[in-house]
Amino acid sequence: MNSVKEYKSASYKTGKIRKDNEIVIREAAEQEFAEFGFKGASIMSIAKRANVPRPNIHYYFKNKQELYNAVLMDILALWNKAFTEFTAEDEPAEAIGNYIRLKLMYSRCYPTASKIFANEILQGAPHLNTYLNNDLRVLLAHKTAIIQGWIDAGKMDAIQPYYLIFFIWGATQHYADFGIQIKSALGKEELSEEDFEEITANLIQIITKGCGLVK
Amino acid sequence: MNSVKEYKSASYKTGKIRKDNEIVIREAAEQEFAEFGFKGASIMSIAKRANVPRPNIHYYFKNKQELYNAVLMDILALWNKAFTEFTAEDEPAEAIGNYIRLKLMYSRCYPTASKIFANEILQGAPHLNTYLNNDLRVLLAHKTAIIQGWIDAGKMDAIQPYYLIFFIWGATQHYADFGIQIKSALGKEELSEEDFEEITANLIQIITKGCGLVK
């Protein structure tokens, strides 16, 4: 099992073709899952999006569940990365501003990932129980402790740290998940980089000022 | 067709049994659509939730689409009601505070409605094109004009009115749509009325102060 020969043979198996095809299928699956959630998505439709015969998908991923898991794990990795950003040593105004900027950048660059996550939560998070009750909870407890530290040090107003985080999440993710509504309301086909810069500036201004971090 | 007799006969038709059954089915459908969206929902599963044989649903609603439309129309009526609240004559601090309070109340009292709307938007709003491009756009233009008036009168900071509205939507709806994540993060089974009051107070404080409406 662990001989050099076996290892080599394994590396042949996971060759370029497999890698490429997996990516194409994953991307098609992301679109489908983002729109319809796990239950509403169909392998047939994913196959059409990916432009491959349906059985190919089963060749690369055992079933719908496994394909979904693969996609979801990628997203969680991305999500965790967006979260490990500010520390107790940072100045709160800058740290919170950067966090908002980062979250909005994610909404702009990875709206599909955000939508899949939203769908998963709407469906009652059946595949994310472990994540929500462990990883996320720990990360969140850490962040809120930092914010509480800033409050105790008199650096900002006494806001419930959890609610501050939820405010940032809600306001920033809205631009990915409700993108269509926003575009429609603004009468735009797409939001440009400049639009996002303006949104970022507005949101940072409201929140930092609202927390007593700037005048 | 319009004779008194016909009218009377029509009123017999829509009797108590029909009314009651329609409500039971509608409520079951709301739950199902909130979790799975239009495509992911199944009439079979709605029938089980409502505790009626499946064909009964077809007796009251022609098909899945019509049932969904009925549910969605109720929600839009509710949504519009949540929107017709502040006017140019109001003091901005109070008006915006009240709007945030109202939106959070909706998230608390009608989370299912909020989730159905979220699902619809995530699926690309195929049934809401008309609403988004007409009703909503008009309402929104009206509200943003009022906010712009307050800004021009020097009553508040120069925030893009559209973005202010979107912040409020995102931050408030988050408590309905992402309720599970929030409960999980806070380690609570349910959010109490007191929790919502605290959330409301925090959010109003951040936003009104952040807009330069209070010190």
Added chain:
DNA sequence: TGAAAGCTTAACACTACTGTCAAGTAAGTA
């Protein structure tokens, strides 16, 4: 009380989708 309207239900035909298999083709390596 009985006729008409309203409601329920089992059964049917049909479609969409899933997962599997076996036979085939293409790619990679000794």
Added chain:
DNA sequence: TACTTACTTGACAGTAGTGTTAAGCTTTCA
């Protein structure tokens, strides 16, 4: 080149779900 492994594809069986029908039951009210 010959052999092995990787990949593709059409065909199949099975399940879940939809919408319809026809027959039976219940309620209403003249």
